[in-house]
Amino acid sequence: MSVTRVHNFSISLDGFGTGEGLSLDAPFGHAGERLHEWMFATRFWGEMVGQPGGGHGVDNAFAQQHGPGIGAEIMGAGKYGYPGWHKDPEWQGWWGPNPPFHTPTFVLTHHTREPIDMAGGTTFYFLDTSPAEALKAAREAAGELDIRIGGGVTVVRDFLAARLIDHMHVVVVPILLGRGVRLWDGLEGIEEDYQIEATASPSGVTHLTFTRSVR
Amino acid sequence: MSVTRVHNFSISLDGFGTGEGLSLDAPFGHAGERLHEWMFATRFWGEMVGQPGGGHGVDNAFAQQHGPGIGAEIMGAGKYGYPGWHKDPEWQGWWGPNPPFHTPTFVLTHHTREPIDMAGGTTFYFLDTSPAEALKAAREAAGELDIRIGGGVTVVRDFLAARLIDHMHVVVVPILLGRGVRLWDGLEGIEEDYQIEATASPSGVTHLTFTRSVR
Numbered sequence A, B: 001m002s003v004t005r006v007h008n009f010s011i012s013l014d015g016f017g018t019g020e021g022l023s024l025d026a027p028f029g030h031a032g033e034r035l036h037e038w039m040f041a042t043r044f045w046g047e048m049v050g051q052p053g054g055g056h057g058v059d060n061a062f063a064q065q066h067g068p069g070i071g072a073e074i075m076g077a078g079k080y081g082y083p084g085w086h087k088d089p090e091w092q093g094w095w096g097p098n099p100p101f102h103t104p105t106f107v108l109t110h111h112t113r114e115p116i117d118m119a120g121g122t123t124f125y126f127l128d129t130s131p132a133e134a135l136k137a138a139r140e141a142a143g144e145l146d147i148r149i150g151g152g153v154t155v156v157r158d159f160l161a162a163r164l165i166d167h168m169h170v171v172v173v174p175i176l177l178g179r180g181v182r183l184w185d186g187l188e189g190i191e192e193d194y195q196i197e198a199t200a201s202p203s204g205v206t207h208l209t210f211t212r213s214v215r
Helices: A043-048 A058-066 A131-142 A153-161 B043-049 B058-066 B131-142 B153-161
Strands: A004-012 A016-018 A070-076 A104-108 A123-127 A146-151 A167-173 A194-200 A206-212 B004-012 B016-018 B070-076 B104-108 B123-127 B146-151 B167-173 B194-200 B206-212
Touching: A004 A058, A004 A153, A016 A153, A043 A058, A058 A167, A058 A206, A070 A131, A070 A153, A104 A131, A123 A131, A131 A146, A131 A153, A146 A153, B004 B058, B004 B153, B016 B153, B043 B058, B058 B167, B058 B206, B070 B131, B070 B153, B104 B131, B123 B131, B131 B146, B131 B153, B146 B153
Parallel strands: A004 A146, A004 A167, A070 A104, A070 A146, A104 A123, B004 B146, B004 B167, B070 B104, B070 B146, B104 B123
Antiparallel strands: A004 A016, A167 A206, A194 A206, A194 B194, B004 B016, B167 B206, B194 B206
16 A cells, blocks of 8 residues: 655654755755755765765665655645745756655745756656645555655645644754754654654654554 | 752644643643653652552653752742732642642742742742742752752743753653644754754654753
């Protein structure tokens, strides 16, 4: 049975999934790359960017679950591009000609455009619709495989609020951003739907996994 | 050297140290006792309330550090009593005749009153002053021993903002309260002063320790 999954979703100790002041030059605003340094140090990341090396520890064990079994991704406009990307007809996302998705990838945006075929199996589709409708489209594209809810923060939060996430991997990074976009706002009580495990990593981050306990 | 310490300070995954709607009947508001169930299950708690039993695991190992080496506590008005306690001349705190502090205990409040001697070594002193001044008074009372910053949320946050906390033990409970009083507001960047460790407990909570790295 196809499930919806969130992977490698990093937040600060104070719950921010991105900082303030997002721009083309600062995709995570004042947070910089601090939320993702744990991931850059993994073998998973090294392989993705073509650099040998990287840790094989618990951070890698979690991180490398990002790809296998996924048949489609859903992401928000804020993950696809910088504020204002929709005014640039040439914009094709942050990831270069071969994005690390390798599946149909549905971008939720009020500024739709024609699908874009990228190398490596990624095709970007642009939808102006609800989480539930986007999930329907992604399920059709993914067949038996799972759907990754790719973020950013608002999209993960919207899917959680709509009770559409089956498995979620959140990584709590021990920094205090103070400002930005919060993951947890408006989600009182959702822990009742999940079994939650915490795994502390020697790197300093804590991996939280949410597994839906009632279907 | 006497240091300031915070112990057993529980917050929800979304960072609330207490809920909404605090009252005499609901000291933590809609949070109820959910933030502290991990502690009630420890041997530390059992001994404090005179009930045998309780776990000897990692939760207890952390919890029992609450008392040893402490020579004074500083707490806020909201830990000492329910909203409006200052209108009750008979109010002597939540803890009965023998409170679990056993030291001079300084209550920060705009509604001061005469000191109250309780059994077991606790004396409540009431101060209407700043964190730094309160700490000075507590240090005089504590001698060589450490000062515990006892909470509630606002007091811990104020002492953190004033850079007056040397060691902090925060317990993240995997629930989403959605509303209440946040610990982390306005504390951007304070992680730079600390070495932070995370320890996941089989009980589901995560123990975070902050140890000041620069004096």
